[in-house]
Amino acid sequence: MNAYLPEFFLVVMAFSMLAYVVMDGFDLGVGILLRRADALEKDTMVASIGPFWDANETWLVLGVGILLTVFPRAHGEILGALYLPVALMLIGLTLRGVAFDFRAKVKAERKDLWDQLFYAGSLLTALAQGFMLGMHIVGYYYSIANVAFAAFIGCALASGYVLLGACWLIMKTEGALQAKARHWATHALGLTGLGVAAVSVVTPMVSARIFERWFGLRELFLWAPIPLLTLVLFGMCAWRLERLKTASATRLKSSNPAWHGAWQPFACAVGIFCLAFIGLAYSLFPYLVVDKITIWQAATSTDAMRLIALGALISMPATLAYTVFSYRVFWGKAQPLSYS
Amino acid sequence: MDALVLARAQFAANISFHILFPTISIALAWLLVFFKFRETRSKNAVAWQALYGFWVKVFALCFALGVTSGITMSFQFGTNWPGYMNTVGNVAGPLLAYEVMTAFFLEASFLGVMLFGRSRVSNRVHTGATLLVAIGTTLSAFWILALNSWMHTPTGHVVKTVAGVTTVDVVSWWAVIFNPSFPYRLSHMLCASVLTVAFLVIGLSAYRLLKKDSKPEAKLGLVVGLVIAAVAAPAQIFLGDLHGLNTLKHQPAKIAAIEAVWDTQNGAALTLFGIPDERTRSTHFAVEIPKLAALVLTHELEGEIKGLNDFAQHPPVKPLFFGFRIMVGIGVLMLACAWFGTFLLVRKRAMPVWFLRVLVAMTFAGWVAVLAGWYVTEIGRQPWLVQGILTTAQAASQTVTGGQIGLTLALYLSLYLALIAAFVRTLFYLAKKAVQGDLPSLDTEVSPETAEDGP
Numbered sequence: 189m190n191a192y193l194p195e196f197f198l199v200v201m202a203f204s205m206l207a208y209v210v211m212d213g214f215d216l217g218v219g220i221l222l223r224r225a226d227a228l229e230k231d232t233m234v235a236s237i238g239p240f241w242d243a244n245e246t247w248l249v250l251g252v253g254i255l256l257t258v259f260p261r262a263h264g265e266i267l268g269a270l271y272l273p274v275a276l277m278l279i280g281l282t283l284r285g286v287a288f289d290f291r292a293k294v295k296a297e298r299k300d301l302w303d304q305l306f307y308a309g310s311l312l313t314a315l316a317q318g319f320m321l322g323m324h325i326v327g328y329y330y331s332i333a334n335v336a337f338a339a340f341i342g343c344a345l346a347s348g349y350v351l352l353g354a355c356w357l358i359m360k361t362e363g364a365l366q367a368k369a370r371h372w373a374t375h376a377l378g379l380t381g382l383g384v385a386a387v388s389v390v391t392p393m394v395s396a397r398i399f400e401r402w403f404g405l406r407e408l409f410l411w412a413p414i415p416l417l418t419l420v421l422f423g424m425c426a427w428r429l430e431r432l433k434t435a436s437a438t439r440l441k442s443s444n445p446a447w448h449g450a451w452q453p454f455a456c457a458v459g460i461f462c463l464a465f466i467g468l469a470y471s472l473f474p475y476l477v478v479d480k481i482t483i484w485q486a487a488t489s490t491d492a493m494r495l496i497a498l499g500a501l502i503s504m505p506a507t508l509a510y511t512v513f514s515y516r517v518f519w520g521k522a523q524p525l526s527y528s
Numbered sequence: 529m530d531a532l533v534l535a536r537a538q539f540a541a542n543i544s545f546h547i548l549f550p551t552i553s554i555a556l557a558w559l560l561v562f563f564k565f566r567e568t569r570s571k572n573a574v575a576w577q578a579l580y581g582f583w584v585k586v587f588a589l590c591f592a593l594g595v596t597s598g599i600t601m602s603f604q605f606g607t608n609w610p611g612y613m614n615t616v617g618n619v620a621g622p623l624l625a626y627e628v629m630t631a632f633f634l635e636a637s638f639l640g641v642m643l644f645g646r647s648r649v650s651n652r653v654h655t656g657a658t659l660l661v662a663i664g665t666t667l668s669a670f671w672i673l674a675l676n677s678w679m680h681t682p683t684g685h686v687v688k689t690v691a692g693v694t695t696v697d698v699v700s701w702w703a704v705i706f707n708p709s710f711p712y713r714l715s716h717m718l719c720a721s722v723l724t725v726a727f728l729v730i731g732l733s734a735y736r737l738l739k740k741d742s743k744p745e746a747k748l749g750l751v752v753g754l755v756i757a758a759v760a761a762p763a764q765i766f767l768g769d770l771h772g773l774n775t776l777k778h779q780p781a782k783i784a785a786i787e788a789v790w791d792t793q794n795g796a797a798l799t800l801f802g803i804p805d806e807r808t809r810s811t812h813f814a815v816e817i818p819k820l821a822a823l824v825l826t827h828e829l830e831g832e833i834k835g836l837n838d839f840a841q842h843p844p845v846k847p848l849f850f851g852f853r854i855m856v857g858i859g860v861l862m863l864a865c866a867w868f869g870t871f872l873l874v875r876k877r878a879m880p881v882w883f884l885r886v887l888v889a890m891t892f893a894g895w896v897a898v899l900a901g902w903y904v905t906e907i908g909r910q911p912w913l914v915q916g917i918l919t920t921a922q923a924a925s926q927t928v929t930g931g932q933i934g935l936t937l938a939l940y941l942s943l944y945l946a947l948i949a950a951f952v953r954t955l956f957y958l959a960k961k962a963v964q965g966d967l968p969s970l971d972t973e974v975s976p977e978t979a980e981d982g983p
Contacts (some may be wrong), residue, residue, distance in 0.1 A: 239640030244597060244635040246628075253628045256613060257621030268927040273606055275936040278600045279943060285596035286947060289589045293954050327934030491698065492618045496625045503629035510637035517641055517648050524646045524982050527584055 193493040194258075194483040196459040198474075200500055201254040206465050208247035210352065210458055215241045217353020218296065219284055219310025221372055222303060228304060229365045234288065236360040236522035241288065243511060245281070253256060255476075258493060262486035269328035270320050277316035283309030292525070311346060318345030318383075325391055325468075327372060327478035344383020348461065351376040355425075355454035360522045366432075366450070373453055374429050381422055384464050388415060391471045395479050411470065418463045425456035425471045531930040532921055535608045538937040539574055542600055544899055545944040549594030551898050552728060554669055555721040556587050557662035559729070559752075562654045578745040579752075582962055583729070585737025586955060588643050593947065596634070600940075608933075609913070611923035612839060616696050616914050618831040619685060619704055627671035635664030666718070675719055677710035679914045680905070680934075681778045687917060694918065708778055712771040719764045720901065724894025725860060726760060729753035730869070732882040732959045750887075754873060757866035765859060767823070775908075777823055780834050781842040782908035786852045787821050788814075788845055791835040801853070804845045809837060832896065842911045851904040858897040874959040892952065 204308060215237045222230055235441045256263045267274055291302035322338025323330075354373035358366055392399040401407055435449070474482045487493065567576040605612065606625075613620060641649060642655040648658070665906060684703025685696040698704055733749035776783045783789075788804040788811045789796050800818035802811040822831040836842050865887060872879055913920040 239644050242591070242639050243633065243636040245595065245599065246632050249599055249602055249632055250628050253625055254600065256606055257617065257625045260606075260610075260613035260617045260621065263606040264925070264927075265612065267603055267606040268610065268925060271928050271932050273934070274603055274607065275939065278603060279939060282943060282947075285592050286589075286950075290950060290954060291594040293547060293589065293958060294950075295957060305583040319699070336853075389909060426564060489618050489695075489697065490619055492621050495622045499622070499626050499629045503633070507633040512534070514637050514640050517645050526647065527643060528582055 190490050193497060194487040195257045195343045196268065196497060197254055197493065197500075198483050198485075200504070201251050201258075204247045204251035204254065206462065208244065208251055209465070212241070212462050213248060213349045213461065214352040214356040214454075215244055216284070216310045217349035217351065217376075218357060219306055219353070219418050220350050221315060221357070221369075222357040223351055224372070225365065225368070229368070231524065232361055232365060232459055232522055233357060234291070234306075238288070238355060238525045239479065239518045241285070243425035243514060244284070244325070254496075257496060258488055259476055259483065259486035260488055262481050265477055265481060266324070266328070270323060273316045273319045273323070277313050279321070279493075280309045280312030280314075280316060284313060285309075310349075311383065314346035314349045315342040318342035321345060321387075325387060325478070327396055327480065337386070340386060341383060344379055344386065347376045347379035348383060348457075351380050351425075351455070352457050355457045359454045360451045362521055368451075370429055370432050373457075374426070377422065377426055377429075380460070384418060384460070387464065387468065391468070397479065400509070401471060413472075414467050415464055416460045418460060418467075421456050421463065425453050425460070428452040428456060530643075531595055531928065531933055532924045534930050534933040534937060535924050536920065538933055539604055540942065541937065541941055541944060542597065542604060544595065544902075545948070546597040546601060547898060547902060548895050549590045549597065550665065550669065551721050551894065553587060553590045553723050554665045554718065555725040556583060556590065556728075557658070557729070559680075559725060559756075560584055560587060561655070561658050561662050564658055569656075572744065572748070575744040575748050578743065579749055579759065582745070582749075583779060583960065584643065585958060586728075588639075589951060591635075591639060593951065597944075602846045608925060609923040609939050610925050610927075611918065612913060615694055615923070617684075617920045618696055618698055619678060622701075623671050623675040623678075623705075627668055631664045631668035631671065635661045635668070636710050638664070643801055653727065669717065669721075670714065674707075674710055677713045678704055678707045680713075680909055681707045681709040682706045682915060682917060694917070697818045709771075709774055712774045714766070715763070716767045716771045716901075717768055719760055720894065720898050722760045722849045723757060723764055724898060726753045726757035726866075727831070727887075727890050728863075728892070728955075730757060730887050731889075732955060734879075734887035735891070735956065735959050736963050737879070738881070738884050738888065738971060739960065739963045741884075743962075743965065746963075750869075750879070751873060754866055754869040757862060758870040761863040761866045765863065768856075768859070772825065775905075776833075779837070779908065782848065782905070783825060784834060784836045785837065785843050785845045785848040785908060786904060787825070787833070789821065789833050789835045789847050792832065792838050794822065794832050794836065795819045795830045795832045796825075798824065799849075802849075804849045806845050825982045841911060843908045848904050849905050851900045851907070854900040855897045856882065858893050858900070861890070862893060862897075891955075 218237050222233060225233055231376050252263075255266070287302045287306035291299050291306060294302060315488060319338045319342040322341030323334065325341075326334040326337060351373055354369045354376060357369035358373065361369065392402050424491060431449065432453070472478065474484070476483055476486050549642035559585060563576050563580040563583065567573050567580060570576060602624075608651065624756050638657040638660045641654065642661050645657065646654050659914065682696075682701040682704075684705075685698050687694060687696050689695075729749050730753035733746055733753060736746040772783065787796070788799055788802065790809050790811070795818075797816040797818045799811055800815045800817060802816075804811045819829050822833060823829055825831065825833060836845065868883070869879070869887070872883075909915060911921070913923050
C-alpha cells in the first residue's frame with residue numbers, strides 16, 4: 189500500500205485538476221461571454237453559475253495543495269518557472285471572484301464596471317492557464333517558438349472554456365439567451381479543436397519517450413481510440429448544436445417548447461476535455477516536469493503521505509456528496525439569485 | 529532592493545490583505561447562525577430576519593475576498609518560500625492539506641445553499657447549511673493557527689540533517705498541533721474575530737441610526753454588537769495577557785522588543801510611549817510607569833525580565849514596540865466604547881450623536897488591531913521563519929528574480945488597495961440603501977442602462 193502512495197496522490201491531484209478545469213472552465217467561459225450579453229441576460233448568466241463557482245474553485249486549491257504538500261520539490265520548480273503567468277492568473281481569479289459579489293451590491297451605475305472586470309478577470313485567468321499548460325508541455329523551456337506555442341494554447345483554452353460555458357448556458361437557460369449561447373458554442377468549437385490538435389502534435393515532438401508511447405507499434409492500436417473518440421465527440425457536439433438550431437425554429441409552434449436535448453452539447457464538451465486530459469496524462473506520466481522530475485523524486489515522506497491519504501479517503505467522498513447536494517438544490521433552469 | 533526583501537514585502541502584503549476577510553467571516557458566520565436561531569425562536573422575527581438579510585451580504589463579500597486572496601497564498605508558499613516546504617513539509621504539508629480537505633470544501637460547497645438557497649430548501653436545511661459554513665470557517669482557523677503556532681513554538685518533531693539538507697520528522701502529531709502557543713493564539717485570534725465583527729456591526733448600525741433609520745433592526749444591530757463587545761473586549765485583554773506570558777516563556781526576545789527593555793533588570797518599568805533606538809540601545813522620550821512591566825509580565829513587582837542586550841539576536845524593536853501599542857490602544861478604546869454603550873443601554877438612555885459618530889469611526893478598528901497584532905507576532909519571530917529551525921532567508925527562492933517579484937508586488941498592491949476601498953465603500957452604501965428601506969433582493973436587480981451587445 190505504502191509503495192503506491194505517490195501514484196495515489198497523482199490520481200487525486202489529476203482528478204482535482206480535471207474537476208477544476210471542467211467546473212471552473214464553464215464558470216470562466218460564462219465570464220468571458222458576459223460582455224456579449226445584454227443587462228438582463230448578464231444577470232441570468234451570473235445566476236446560472238452563482239451558487240457553484242466558489243466550490244468549483246476549491247478544486248484548484250486542492251490540486252495545487254497536493255502539489256505543494258505531497259510533491260513539494262515539484263511545486264517550487266513548476267511555480268518558480270511559471271512565476272509571471274501564475275501571478276497574472278491569480279489577479280484574474282481575484283478580479284473574477286470579487287466582481288461576482290460586488291456587481292450585485294454596488295450602486296447601479298457602477299455595476300457595469302464590475303461586469304467589465306468580471307469579463308477581464310475570466311479572460312485573463314483562462315489565457316494564463318492555457319499559457320501555463322503550453323509551457324508545461326514543452327518543459328518550461330522559454331524559447332520564442334515555445335512561448336508562441338504556449339500563447340496559442342492560451343487562446344485555445346480560453347476558447348475551450350467558452351465552449352463549456354456556452355454549452356452550460358444552453359442547458360441552464362431558455363429562449364433568446366439559449367439561442368445566443370448556441371451561436372457562441374458553434375463558434376468556439378473550431379479554435380478548441382485546433383488547440384487539442386496542436387497539443388496532440390507538439391507533445392510527442394517534445395520527447396522521444398512520449399513519441400514512443402503513442403507511435404510504438406502496439407501502442408498505436410491500443411491508444412488510437414482516444415484521439416478518434418475525441419474527433420467523434422467534436423462531430424457530435426457540432427451536430428447536436430445544429431439540431432438545437434432547427435429544434436428552436438420549430439418548437440415555437442409546438443405545444444412543448446422545451447428542448448430535451450439541451451444537456452447533450454455540454455456532455456460532449458465535457459467528454460472532449462476529459463479525453464484530452466487523459467491523453468495528456470498518459471503522455472506525461474510519471475513526470476511532473478517533463479522528463480525531469482518524476483512523482484517519486486518529488487514525493488514527500490511516506491509518513492506525511494499516509495496521513496494526508498487517510499484524510500483524503502475520508503474527506504473526498506464527503507466532498508463529492510456536498511457537490512452533488514449543491515448541484516441538486518440548484519438543478520434545472522437558472523432562476524434569479526436572491527438572498528431571501 | 530534585493531529579492532528577499534521584496535519576497536517578504538509581497539508575502540506580507542498578501543497575507544495582510546487576506547487576514548482582513550477571514551477575521552470578519554469566522555465570527556460573522558456564527559453571528560448569522562445566531563440571527564437565524566433568533567428568527568425562529570423570538571417574537572421579533574422580522575427584525576432578526578432583516579439583520580440576517582443585511583449581514584449575509586457582507587458575509588458573501590468577505591468570503592469572496594478571503595477565498596481569492598487565500599488561493600494566491602497557496603501559490604506563494606511555493607513561489608516565494610520553496611525552502612519552507614522542503615524543510616518542514618512533513619509538518620506543514622498535512623496541516624495545510626487537512627485545512628483544504630476538511631474546511632475549504634465544507635464552507636465552499638454549502639455557501640451556495642446558504643446564500644441563495646433560502647427559497648429552494650426547507651428552513652431547517654438552510655440553517656444547517658449556515659451552521660456548516662460557520663463550522664468550516666472555524667475549522668480552517670484551527671488548522672492554519674496550529675501550523676502558525678508550531679512555527680513559533682515547534683514541538684513534537686525531530687530535526688535531521690542528511691548531506692547538508694535539513695528536514696523535520698514528526699514524532700507526535702498531538703504535540704505538533706497542540707504546541708505550547710496554540711491554545712493561546714487560537715483563542716486570541718477567535719476573540720479578535722468576534723470583536724472585529726462586533727464593532728463592524730456596531731459601526732454600520734450607528735451609521736444607520738445617524739441617517740435617521742427608524743427600522744427596528746438598526747437599533748437591534750447596535751444592541752447585539754454592544755453586548756457582544758462588552759463581553760469580548762475584557763475577555764480579549766485577559767486572553768492577550770495569557771498569550772503574552774506564554775510568549776515570555778517561549779520567545780523572550782519578542783517580549784523584550786515589545787517592551788523595549790534593553791538591559792536585563794528586576795522590576796522593569798512599563799514604557800507607555802517613547803522612540804526605541806537600536807543604534808544607541810536606548811528609548812528616547814520615554815514615558816514610563818515604574819515596576820509595571822515586571823508586574824504585567826511576571827505578575828511580581830520585582831520580577832526579572834531579560835533585556836535585548838542579552839540576546840545573541842533579536843527581532844527589530846521599532847515595529848514590535850509601536851505595533852503592540854497600537855493593538856493595545858485600540859483594545860482599550862474598544863473596551864471603553866463597549867462599556868459606555870452598554871451602560872447607556874442598561875440605563876435606557878438615548879445614544880448621544882457624538883457617541884454614535886465615534887462608533888462609526890470605530891467600524892474597522894478591529895482590522896487595525898488585528899494587523900498590528902499579527903505584525904508584532906510575525907516580525908517578533910524574525911530572523912526565524914520556523915523558530916530555531918529555519919530562517920526566513922534560507923527559505924527564500926533562489927530562482928525567482930527581484931524584478932519579477934517587484935513587478936508582481938506592484939500589481940498585487942494596487943489591486944488590494946483598490947479592493948479594500950471598494951469593500952469599505954460598498955458596506956456603507958449597503959447601509960445607506962437599507963436606511964432608505966429600498967433593499968430588494970439585490971442580485972436580481974438590473975442596471976438602468978442597457979449594455980449594448982458586444983462585437
